[in-house]
Amino acid sequence: MKLIEMVDFIGRGPFILNYKHERIGSVYDMFHSHQGIELLFVHEGTGHIVLDQKIYAISPNTLILFQPYQLHRVYMDPGAGKYIRSVLNLDPVFLDTRLKPFPELRAYFRHLWKEHVIQQIFPQEDRMELTLLYQRFHARLRQAPQETRYEEFVIFIISLLNYLRDTTTSAVSSQIRTDHHTEKVMEWVEAHFKKRFSLDELAAELHLSPYYISHLFKEMTGFSIMDYVIARRLREACLLLGTTDMPVNSICYEIGLDSTSYFSQWFKKHIGISPKAFRNEVDDKFKV
DSSP states (O other): OOEEEOOOOOOOOOOEEEEEEEESSSOOEEEEEESEEEEEEEEEOOOOEEEETTTEOOOOOEEEETTTOOOEEEEEEEEGEEEEEEOOOOOOHHHHTTTOOOOOHHHHHHHHHHOOOSSOOOTTTTTTTTHHHHHHHHHHHSSSSSSGGGEEEEEEEEHHHHHHHHOSSSSGOBOOOOOOHHHHHHHHHHHHTOOOOHHHHHHHHHTTTTHHHHHHHHHHHHSOOHHHHHHHHHHHHHHHHHOOOOOHHHHHHOOOOOOHHHHHHHHHHHSSSSSHHHHHSSSSGGOO
């Protein structure tokens, strides 16, 4: 289970657009994060998403914004027919410098990039602005010479940010069901992942049996509670390695592990490289 997907912004440029990628009749189930900002636009398909200790329904014509290293699980229902999506990964630092002439829009972008964001899911409802915006961007990229592609990208993002800033919805209240046990588990992990994990302690605090809460969480999210704990610790480790100069041994203890050698083995198992190599690969521009 590879939980942190590194995007090659150095080799491929400050943005990568996969436009209208289509999947038909098969399960789509992804649980991961990226070091940049990811924008997922669902053209067709239904499913649900796990994001920041909440579970949301996904419907067609919906845009979802994921912050750097923000863990998310996207599950699309194979029985609903086609799943068509556009995924845009972008380097926030590159964009931040290009937004200097627009101070208010830049401040909004920095809020989406670095701060706690209440709304990250933007249904398009009956309006076509977002669909047309993506269509025009894709068409212009196909026609643009290499030297103007970045300009097209910046123009698109300015239009998109204006759209998001002006869009107000009730999306944040559209959870899948009123049962909050799964969300309570994620909230508990958020508060305790820096300590040694105890399923019995978690179950006791929620007044449920360990078996029941484990089964319910797996049924609702598709992965185990321990997988979620690992993912949350990995996210924190990647953030600390990529955005601070904290020593590796200090990061080990910060995320609830008690052996630096084990931390290095554990990190390499899930990320593919050692903590030191990961820190070396992350460009200094991602230090915020």
